[in-house]
Amino acid sequence: MQTILPLLLAMIAAIVLLEMWATRLKVAYPILLVIAGLLISFVPGLPVIRIDPDLIFFLFLPPLLFEASWAVSFKEMRKWWRIITSFAFLVVFFTALTVAVFTNQLIPGFTIALGFLLGGIVSPPDAVSTGAITRFVKISRSTSAVLEGESLLNDASSLIIFRFALVAVGTGQFVLQEAIGSFFWMVLGGAAIGLALAWFFVQAHKRLPTDAPSDIVFTLIEPYILYRVAEEAHASGVLAVVCGGLYMSAQRLNFLTSASRIRGYSVWESFVFVLNGIVFFIIGLDLPEIVGGLRADGFPLNRAIGYGVFVTVLLILARIISSYAAMVSTMIFRRSVIPKGRTGRRRWLMPLLMGWTGMRGVVSLAAALAIPVTLTDGSPFPHRNLILFITFVVILLTLLVQGLTLPYLIRRTGLFDNIKGAESEESARKEMKKGLKEVVYLHLKERYENDPDGHAGMEKFLRQWEERTKAADDTRMTEKNKAIFIELLEIQRRYLSELNKDPNIDEEIIRRQLYQIDLEEERLKMI
Incomplete structure (x- = not known):
């Protein structure tokens, strides 16, 4: 040995x-x-x-x-x-x-x-x-x-x-x-x-x-x-x-x-x-x-x-x-x-x-x-x-x-010279992110529109989610907002799971986005 x-x-x-x-x-x-x-x-x-x-x-x-x-x-x-x-x-x-x-x-x-x-x-x-x-x-x-x-x-x-x-x-x-x-x-x-x-x-x-x-x-x-x-x-x-x-x-x-x-x-x-x-x-x-x-x-x-x-x-x-x-x-x-x-x-x-x-x-x-x-x-x-x-x-x-x-x-x-490349992948990614924004907005509107503490800050909240809130703002995030953020991440996962059923969507793009969502959730938990 x-x-x-x-x-x-x-x-x-x-x-x-x-x-x-x-x-x-x-x-x-x-x-x-x-x-x-x-x-x-x-x-x-x-x-x-x-x-x-x-x-x-x-x-x-x-x-x-x-x-x-x-x-x-x-x-x-x-x-x-x-x-x-x-x-x-x-x-x-x-x-x-x-x-x-x-x-x-x-x-x-x-x-x-x-x-x-x-x-x-x-x-x-x-x-x-x-x-x-x-x-x-x-x-x-x-x-x-x-x-x-x-x-x-x-x-x-x-x-x-x-x-x-x-x-x-x-x-x-x-x-x-x-x-x-x-x-x-x-x-x-x-x-x-x-x-x-x-x-x-x-x-x-x-x-x-x-x-x-x-x-x-x-x-x-x-x-x-x-x-x-x-x-x-x-x-x-x-x-x-x-x-x-x-x-x-x-x-x-x-x-x-x-x-x-x-x-x-x-x-x-x-x-x-x-x-x-x-x-x-x-x-x-x-x-x-x-x-x-x-x-x-x-x-x-x-x-x-x-x-x-x-x-x-x-x-x-x-x-x-x-x-x-x-x-x-x-x-x-x-x-x-x-x-x-x-x-x-x-x-x-x-x-x-x-x-x-x-x-x-x-x-x-x-x-x-x-x-x-x-x-x-x-x-x-x-x-x-x-x-x-x-x-x-x-x-x-x-x-x-x-x-x-x-x-x-x-x-x-040159068998694969004409396959869908970076432009097609980028287009699919943009469509996926657009769908994510829409499903998040609809969920917030449906669930928190009548919430007196939530509706007034709806647009700001969406901008926070979209821009992935910098560290200086993270310190001011309340526990309620954090819970809503994590809830939105779970909504995105469900959306991506449904989107993955489309045979024309590359699963690798879905998996990379899911990994990014996991990273975001862990970052929020550290705040």
Whole structure:
């Protein structure tokens, strides 16, 4: 512990510094973290970091998925659910099947079950990598929604494939009827457990006398409970966390105070950043141990690199083919959902872009490390070190090749040059603020018009609200006026919640305004 702790502290400090450098270079920070971990791994005398495979999922995945489900726009997910589910389930299965068939033919002794195991590991793209890369370029709201929604669900589908393949490798058999029944229980049971527990958590937050620190602590442990309970019931822990997180995100205004939302946002942002950074660092640091395992097996390193490159190319091609297949099927069966205004050039380039967003990362590493060292009979797990090495090569190549070229591809093709930009966003914001003023005025007029203490100062009160009262005036605010101000803020929240039902309104604009309202309420409480 005395040797590992300084290394972990140094790692966190390096993660922060590398993220700053990546922002300056306009490069996705996971790329620099993997490279840095790889370089540091060659430092002599460095202690080896080993993570228990049984704990890798439980330590990292629940909070990462929970935070992602709070950040995603459920309205956009519902709008594009067909393409999201096709990418999250059909494309993942097609990719795993492709990897299974080709590796079975290419790698000596690699069975179909092992191929599906590898396919389940490397098939899900990483949301963190994609999000870190696309933050430096402009993409459409629909594309962002598809990528975010896919990243939430493809982890579940790929890990279901991984679990079935792991059983098939261990037992040497695969019973289709049992697999179908288990699949539906994992999907439906995971979703049901997640929603039920999330409802219970919401009620607990409402009824217990919690404050901001206790609310935040509860939200930190809730994803682990969601995951653990679902896994104990042999359902999908990933789906439980995702469904529970989506439900709690939709209810956040009903059970969290403004202080809990503001402080929780900062805590979760920092917590998830450190977790992601550690995982990407481990990807690089783990290479010497993986290579050592290959050498112990007597497997040639150059052949293993060749297999890794081949699987990477296979994954990229499978995703691009799937993207074009999805586009063609949409044009044939669901032409009405194609966004208007797309030219033929843009229509045919979009699947290429979607296919090029398949960077791998956290989930692939977690799944690979979770492969047991031995089978139930005590014999070594077949080709474990080779699977680990291929996974590492896939993560490294997709991050470097696709990650570094994706921003250039977006700029070069000009696919998003004509999307609604800053002017449209500013126009939507102005309309929203105009609506807020109107709903506040109508509420004041209806409720306080006959109030002898309130009506005379109506216009002044509205100006106070609109100009956000400076500190010098705050000292003269009465408790009654303060209560009215807070009441008006709640009226605005209700208005924004109703406005968010409009499919043409960007939910990100609504969320930013809600955050501003939370800040205003906390400022008033400090007066």
